[in-house]
Amino acid sequence: MYDESLRCTQDADMLARLAKRFPLIRVPEALMQIREHEHRGIRSKNCEREAYKFFRDRLNEIPLEELFSNIGRDATKLERAKAYLWLADSFAINPLRLYRKIAKTQYLNALTEYPAVLPSLIRHYITSFLRRSPQLYKLGLRTALTRKFNSARGITD
DSSP, X not given: OOOTTOSSOHHHHHHHHHHHHSOOOOOSSOOOOOOOOTTOGGGSHHHHHHHHHHHHHHHHHXXXXXXXXXXXXXXXXXXXXXXXXXXXXXXXTSSSHHHHHHHHHHHHHHHHHOGGGHHHHHHHHHHHXXXXXXXXXXXXXXXXXXHHHHHHTTOOO
């Protein structure tokens, strides 16, 4: 079942192929542990390139309608752009550079789908940066900018 040509993304590849053939369910408990250490394979440049290509290609292969059950074939360009923004935000909050690169690709997909989404895209991009930058709390800058963006959207604390 494993694609042996994939050194770092064999598990993700097998899971994606299984998901195409069988229904999957979400189990809320953690069923495995990943040992984090500085020499872990995903930290290498080769694995990062392979993982980026794998996720980029899979996300480009799968229609949005398959990823988002609430989006039909007759979805508006705005609805499709919002789906890309959601995908991008989901990847952008991860601290690994690999996921931020995938997020950028999805942000560009949103912009390509519906160029008028640019102001929202900028807000999403900056907000995702603030979420993964806890050191900005020390300066109070993160809270101030988040409040400013929220007030511009009409959201109160």
